[in-house]
Amino acid sequence: MDYLSDERKKSDFDVEAMKVAWAGSIQEFQLSDRMAKLVANDPVFEKFTRPMLGRKELLKNTLRKSAHAWKLIIDLRLSEEEAKWLRLYVDEPAYTDLHWGMFIPAIEGQGTEEQKKKWLPLAKKMQIIGCYAQTELGHGSNVQGLETTATFDTRTDEFIMHSPTLTSSKWWPGGLGKLSTHAVVYARLIVGGQFHGVHGFIVQLRSLEDHSPLPGITVGDIGLKFGNGAYNTMDNGVLRFDHVRIPRNQMLMRVSQVTKEGKIMQSDVPRQLIYGTMVYVRQTIVADASKALSRAVCIATRYSAVRRQFGSRDGGPETQVIDYKTQQSRLFPLLASAYAFRFVSEWLKSLYLDVKQRLEANEFSTLPEAHACTAGLKSLTTTATADGIEECRKLCGGHGYLVSSGLPELFAVYIPACTYEGDNVVLMLQVARFLVKTVSELGHKKPVGTTAYMGRVASLMQKNSAVQTAEGWLNPGAVVEAFESRAARMAVRCAQELAKFGNPEEGFAELAVDLVEVAVSHCQLIVVTKFFEKLQQDIPGKGVKESLEVLCYVYALFLLHKHQGDFLATGYLTPKQASLANAQLRTLYSKVRPNAIALVDSFSYTDHYLGSILGRYDGNVYPKLYEAAWEDPLNDSDVIDGFHQYVQPILKQRLHSAKL
Numbered sequence: 039m040d041y042l043s044d045e046r047k048k049s050d051f052d053v054e055a056m057k058v059a060w061a062g063s064i065q066e067f068q069l070s071d072r073m074a075k076l077v078a079n080d081p082v083f084e085k086f087t088r089p090m091l092g093r094k095e096l097l098k099n100t101l102r103k104s105a106h107a108w109k110l111i112i113d114l115r116l117s118e119e120e121a122k123w124l125r126l127y128v129d130e131p132a133y134t135d136l137h138w139g140m141f142i143p144a145i146e147g148q149g150t151e152e153q154k155k156k157w158l159p160l161a162k163k164m165q166i167i168g169c170y171a172q173t174e175l176g177h178g179s180n181v182q183g184l185e186t187t188a189t190f191d192t193r194t195d196e197f198i199m200h201s202p203t204l205t206s207s208k209w210w211p212g213g214l215g216k217l218s219t220h221a222v223v224y225a226r227l228i229v230g231g232q233f234h235g236v237h238g239f240i241v242q243l244r245s246l247e248d249h250s251p252l253p254g255i256t257v258g259d260i261g262l263k264f265g266n267g268a269y270n271t272m273d274n275g276v277l278r279f280d281h282v283r284i285p286r287n288q289m290l291m292r293v294s295q296v297t298k299e300g301k302i303m304q305s306d307v308p309r310q311l312i313y314g315t316m317v318y319v320r321q322t323i324v325a326d327a328s329k330a331l332s333r334a335v336c337i338a339t340r341y342s343a344v345r346r347q348f349g350s351r352d353g354g355p356e357t358q359v360i361d362y363k364t365q366q367s368r369l370f371p372l373l374a375s376a377y378a379f380r381f382v383s384e385w386l387k388s389l390y391l392d393v394k395q396r397l398e399a400n401e402f403s404t405l406p407e408a409h410a411c412t413a414g415l416k417s418l419t420t421t422a423t424a425d426g427i428e429e430c431r432k433l434c435g436g437h438g439y440l441v442s443s444g445l446p447e448l449f450a451v452y453i454p455a456c457t458y459e460g461d462n463v464v465l466m467l468q469v470a471r472f473l474v475k476t477v478s479e480l481g482h483k484k485p486v487g488t489t490a491y492m493g494r495v496a497s498l499m500q501k502n503s504a505v506q507t508a509e510g511w512l513n514p515g516a517v518v519e520a521f522e523s524r525a526a527r528m529a530v531r532c533a534q535e536l537a538k539f540g541n542p543e544e545g546f547a548e549l550a551v552d553l554v555e556v557a558v559s560h561c562q563l564i565v566v567t568k569f570f571e572k573l574q575q576d577i578p579g580k581g582v583k584e585s586l587e588v589l590c591y592v593y594a595l596f597l598l599h600k601h602q603g604d605f606l607a608t609g610y611l612t613p614k615q616a617s618l619a620n621a622q623l624r625t626l627y628s629k630v631r632p633n634a635i636a637l638v639d640s641f642s643y644t645d646h647y648l649g650s651i652l653g654r655y656d657g658n659v660y661p662k663l664y665e666a667a668w669e670d671p672l673n674d675s676d677v678i679d680g681f682h683q684y685v686q687p688i689l690k691q692r693l694h695s696a697k698l
């Protein structure tokens with residue numbers, strides 16, 4: 039029985055067409071759908087018991103799943119794209135993520151042709167397993183502060199990898215602890231006693247025969263992390279070197295080369311390319327944000343339609359909690375954000391592919407913008423998603439706290455995204471630096487791409503909003519101009535404040551909080567703009583574009599309402615105009631309401647992937663919750679182990695003293 043069928047009948051758009059819009063294309067939809075079903079129908083990928091497993095059992099279970107996934111990739115001759123979808127739907131962090139997601143890209147981006155030829159075939163056949171060993175116990179954000187050394191020895195034509203201090207121990211790399219045979223290790227290059235910057239080195243860590251650590255290498259797991267199951271399926275590791283020697287040609291040498299004689303040669307590739315793998319991964323993290331948020335929203339939306347509380351008259355049905363305006367005002371902006379992040383990630387991927395092509399042709403002019411966009415959008419979307427998942431838990435009331443709701447594990451697995459691949463505040467400060475530079479160059483350099491609006495800064499500083507009515511806000515020009523003006527005015531005001539400092543670095547440090555706010559407003563502008571640009575495209579299917587339009591306005595006007603202080607303080611909006619935007623938002627929520635279930639169905643998630651009783655497609659929540667309780671190991675017997683030893687004596691003593 040489908041308890042949500044009435045809800046499904048209410049929608050006024052073509053759900054199948056929306057699934058295609060969400061996926062990006064019909065081909066992408068079919069591919070994703072095939073992989074989702076393949077995983078959902080395979081018992082090896084069962085995951086309900088995961089949060090109850092002890093660490094060793096948990097990791098072994100992950101290894102079993104990874105091996106099975108690899109066998110499927112080989113046996114079914116899956117393409118790289120199919121393998122990525124397979125990985126997504128298996129839904130279990132594993133050492134393979136870092137192997138495919140960072141080790142291989144690091145060699146591809148920073149290795150010479152010769153190095154790529156040697157290492158990539160081995161890695162792609164998984165004859166070696168690699169990880170990305172950058173962060174240390176003492177430094178993560180400050181990459182130039184890393185302490186591991188790679189000292190060149192001209193006599194033997196080797197680098198000596200060494201961990202000189204406790205804080206130089208590599209700490210955190212995923213896949214390092216127990217599985218990796220190799221790592222790209224970031225270390226201080228020292229030649230002739232001189233420091234020549236941090237570089238990547240391919241280092242073998244374990245024997246390919248018996249997997250034992252090689253001489254001079256100490257390696258292990260760093261211990262349990264937040265939550266049950268969750269990211270504990272990953273062997274984040276610690277690594278120390280005691281004068282470990284590697285051949286010279288294992289330094290990744292696309293950026294700088296060290297010759298046999300100990301000469302440093304700089305290619306015309308900028309030094310920042312050493313950070314290139316992070317640009318790539320940050321871009322994939324934005325796409326992951328839309329997946330994680332849409333999952334949480336799917337659970338909370340379906341459950342909000344099932345759950346009834348208060349409002350019964352004459353014994354009739356109570357009100358579905360999704361009909362409360364407060365529930366809508368918390369849920370629908372998250373639903374809209376999931377779509378907004380999906381579309382901005384699509385755009386970011388195309389920006390990244392363009393930059394990648396240029397980099398391959400040794401054209402580096404667009405790298406700073408790619409860095410600012412990937413860093414900023416990674417920060418913006420992961421912060422909103424982590425907060426959004428927790429909000430979805432609250433939207434599900436008490437049952438959201440049960441592991442069987444799927445939300446606790448989703449939250450636990452997701453929140454480190456705010457930290458890994460760059461702490462979100464540190465990344466926003468990078469965006470701020472880029473914006474300050476853009477503003478300071480306005481006189482002689484025309485801003486392009488995502489900062490093109492800064493070129494119209496004079497008019498953006500003068501013109502105020504012309505919106506007169508709530509309907510007036512349903513106008514892309516009016517909304518985009520509001521976000522542009524706010525970002526430009528905040529940036530200019532900050533630049534003026536900065537100019538008051540004699541030392542720009544001192545000013546930057548002092549004004550960091552304001553600078554982060556400027557960066558956030560710039561990134562929100564990008565997301566809003568890209569959503570409107572998406573709507574300019576041909577989007578087939580009855581009512582699909584109209585529904586997306588509603589979501590786009592919900593996203594933008596929700597942000598405008600949330601940050602109305604900025605819009606008012608910059609003088610672009612009057613309080614009246616801000617309240618008209620809020621009135622429009624209420625109307626938009628009423629438009630979303632009948633389509634809410636169809637909008638989450640359009641994600642096309644299987645019950646396996648959702649992993650949530652509250653988010654079941656059929657809405658059959660209560661019987662399944664009740665059933666699941668009895669599957670808990672505590673309910674294997676009526677009298678629990680430990681009762682006779684620890685509880686009964688207390689009870690007996692009470693009885694005894696009660697008699698007295």
Ligand SMILES: CCCCCCCC/C=C\CCCCCCCC(=O)SCCNC(=O)CCNC(=O)[C@H](O)C(C)(C)COP(=O)(O)OP(=O)(O)OC[C@H]1O[C@@H](n2cnc3c(N)ncnc32)[C@H](O)[C@@H]1OP(=O)(O)O
Binds near residue numbers: 134140322458468
């Ligand atoms: C077939 C199956 C496939 C399956 C696929 C599965 C996929 C799954 C994928 C993935 C799973 C994900 C699982 C999680 C993984 C987590 C991994 C990690 O966490 S790895 C560690 C990350 N570590 C950080 O991110 C450190 C953060 N710190 C930094 O990035 C930098 O140090 C930073 C940005 C803070 C800069 O530091 P400064 O201020 O000291 O600057 P200076 O290093 O001197 O560089 C200055 C110049 O370089 C530019 N710059 C900095 N970073 C750049 C970059 N990345 N690209 C380009 N330019 C950059 C700056 O804009 C600046 O430019 P101007 O001089 O102003 O022009």
Ligand SMILES: Cc1cc2nc3c(=O)[nH]c(=O)nc-3n(C[C@H](O)[C@H](O)[C@H](O)COP(=O)(O)OP(=O)(O)OC[C@H]3O[C@@H](n4cnc5c(N)ncnc54)[C@H](O)[C@@H]3O)c2cc1C
Binds near residue numbers: 467
């Ligand atoms: C689950 C997980 C997986 C990871 N996987 C890997 C991996 O595979 N490989 C790898 O190399 N690393 C990995 N990391 C490490 C990760 O990349 C770092 O933890 C991350 O870059 C943050 O650095 P940090 O820990 O040094 O934080 P810190 O920089 O010490 O941050 C602590 C606080 O200081 C603030 N702060 C720091 N610098 C500044 C500044 N300049 N201005 C203002 N505030 C500042 C931050 O905002 C934060 O609030 C992983 C981490 C986690 C949690």
